[in-house]
Amino acid sequence: MKILVCISHVPDTTSKINFAENNTKFDNSGVQYVINPYDEFALTRAMWFKEKQGATVTVVTVGNATTEPTLRKALAIGADDAIRVNTEALDGFTVAKELAEVVKNGEYNLVLAGKESIDYNGGMVPAMLASFVDYSFVNACIGLEIEGEKATISREIDGGKEILSANLPLIIAGQKGLVEEKDLRIPNMRGIMMARQKPLAIVESANGNPTTKIVSFEKQPAKSACKLVDADNVGELVNLLHNEAKVI
């Protein structure tokens, strides 16, 4: 099996969200970047296939040179090699086009991605990629088993789950459940040392035209103060929710 794991390089979940240049750019000063949390599930599942069933694992990111430490971290976790498509990732559609080239050139038969990037929350790259390369695709994947050419996949649906089967090649967009949280890998010293020697190929981008453009950002408006109700007067809360907030 040739596995490709798509890694999105995103601000750490605790980052303060601020904007610069007249609210047209994300202000990344002091922001720590990490592997997108959903992609960690995908990467850990890929490592499991590698160790238990035999597979090679390549990680890929579409981004400029600042994303390389994130790719090195994925190599330290155990991926065999990495690819960086050298372009600014500005639009999910063009990122998916870039990834489609990587998938075709590398003939990967299993592509694992995350359900969404926690920065722009597009939730689109894996589905578009699957459409461009015409692979089967499962979104919001919470379980994946492979036997030979046959995959059994679970996905989350509203109020439950669905189990599906497909033959490879396959792309999934994963989340918690794909592996358990406690099984997520963190790089150890040996992994970090080895990662330095592993190949990281830089490929030039196909330079597609973006289909969308972010023109400005806005922060959440400041909230008015929380109205406190005395613990001995719970009836007042019911009254406020009914008469003031009008939600019950």
Added chain:
Amino acid sequence: MSVLVFAETSEGKYKKAALEVTSYGKKVAELLGTNLVVLTANSSEPEVLYNYGAEKVLTVKNDALKPFNAKIYANIVKQAAEKESTQVVIIESTANGLYLAPMVAANLNAGYTSNVIALPSATSPFTVKRKTFSNKAFNNTEILTDIKVIALAKNSFGLVENKVAGTTEEFSPILVESNLVSTTIEQTSGKVTIADADIVVSGGRGLKGPENWGMIEELASVLGAATACSKPVSDLGWRPHSEHVGQTGKQVSSNLYIAIGISGAIQHLAGVNSSKVKVVINTDPEAPFFKAADYGIVGDAFEVVPKLIEKLKEFKANNA
């Protein structure tokens, strides 16, 4: 020219999200000076959509479409968009909608934005406001392609009645091949799901253990609410993973969110920011949730929640 909405059916019927995208689609069509077409599969009540502004309903009747298949559905939406010379395709943010929408965009070579929360602020260039950074901010995005695909965030527009004299037309698209086969669907029946709920009652580590969830379930049942939890609660196995809300879990966009024994970490709040009204019950007045909430009670959940259940029962009895 047209605006095309895809309205999902569940056993032939429409859920609120389908009527919400139809309401929204009608307004977008008005802004563009064109008509609204709604595409729907195996619907038993297409005329319901007229009440929300659907001038034309394209119905597809085919048993092969009973199990949802995103690839096949995306291709049908594409065929309908081409037939109706659609400028804007609008899809709801259900699990199936979010699976389908980017595939529709790829099929149509169209720009796509998810998480849209308002009507376009401009139609040329076509500009929409959307949630980003896990509900911590918004961005205004221009879609630059001729055809635009958007997914409307749940409960961001609401239902707007707008009765029109609609017509229904049968549509028989070609079904593409897919090697993905649905084998089993496991649905928790009889319970309100987080996705559909107007009210969500959520418990955190402050509740000490799974044996204490009885009062959470009771509160939820009095309110007709769904139950949810913080991430550590599902990690500890006190509650199923499907109840975990937050940045790395479910997004809640209900009218009311009641957080009990939840501290209000930034990653938790990211999943509930878009709920309209938030209530917190916590022993610690310094808990960060008080900064994000509209109403709060500083107190012990084991005393406050039973009282709240009792007061709500009285309220329901008096307002029945």
